[in-house]
Amino acid sequence: MTTTAAPAGLPPAAPAPTPAAPAGPVTVEAAPGVWVAWARSAAPSTHPADLADVGGRPPWQRRQSLAARGLLRALLAEVRPGAEDVPLAAGPHGRPVLAGLDGVGVSLSHDGADDAAGGDLVAAAVAPGRRVGVDVQLPHGPGPSPGLARRCLRERTADLDRLPAGRRALEFAWVWTVQEACVKADGTGIAGRPWSLDIPVRPRTGTQGDLTWIALRHLSVHPVSCAFGDLRAR
Template identity: 35%
Template sequence: MSAALAVVRPGECHVWTARAVSVRSAAAPALLKLLDAGERARYEAFLRDDPRALYLTAHALLRELVGAELDRDPAELAFTAVCRHCTSGGHGKPRLPDSPLHLSLSHSGDRVAVALTYTGPVGVDVEQLTRPGEAPLMVLSAEERAAYDLLPEGERTRGFTRYWTRKEAVLKATGDGLSVDPALLTVSAPDAPAALLGWAEREQPHPPVRLYDVPVSGDCLVSVAVLGDDCRVVMHEVAYDGDGVLRRPRRTGA
């Protein structure tokens, strides 16, 4: 790696984004070597190149970041995936049983995102803005739908996507995922600071939810949620070169 990766300090949440590496590029073999047998099997199970590229880049990036953070070999990390709602294994939030580091990953379009923090359970969501078809407005609460309907037509794609990244980040942080109807959550309006305003049918389901919108370049939006104390979000945009080396770190505070 050409540049040292930033250390996650107490009270911080670091969010990293990168564009997916083509599975037919020279970089792909180097990234595949970082994955374990189970991850490689899931990679091979994808029938199309685009989802393969997203999976490969997200999991390789996660391994590199965690390995650098904990000073361990990325290829030797043993992640587990825990689902709160079943015992089948193989899916759910990734975690390291022997570390206090909390982590989350997401991908959409051609972009992947990874979040790391010691503060508490974390969820990150990245969503591409150019999504085909009509927005599934049934995921909005009544309050959100009322605010959405007031948006000018040209702002509705961004507005809906911002609602979605916030909801998805919260549900990832709590470990519920989409087993919970997103319409039960009410988050702040797209042009207001990110916040979870309410959760119907659930009382005090978790420690305080700290919700943040993360600035990122390009045609996507990113939100991150952390359960626990307020923290400083640090954003990094990186890229893999053709040789599979992670370069061009750009850091901004949020």
């Protein structure tokens, strides 16, 4: 797993050069004590509990879920040794938790094709002493439909429309990863109505309630975002 040097604090607001696509999994310390890993190809988990959890899912869901869990276990081995073998359990709204380790926040995400062609993008996050959410999204098509754009962006829809046609799908994906990361960190999932969160087009970093969110666009060519907050706030 390739580890990128951690930034001194939150990422700068100024634009940064577009990173190159990595050859394998990348790990960064997105903020102090908040670790995020992502990959286009990750070794699937072979943990018995993980295999049992995904046993009844369609093949493409099993593939993506095991790749994300494998990435999470590799990240745990790197930043929280000893926790990589702890079974995952489902918390409220399906939020993953490490059984018996409530003080270590974890999150998973995956996106990709629903067939054997693969091309998946997976991510994992670990944040000891915090709650955390991570999300990835591969841009699809030319961009969101007008209705979907209005639902997720409201008055910011015009900002998306002003972008070149070839950028709209990518920038919408970045917005969605931030929205999803926030509701994952908050533990509400889809019930938290991620589309209702006010996130700017071309997001970089900000706050949502008591959460801090970061779009890792200064480090990743693929839309990957994380959000985190103090465990004591919940």
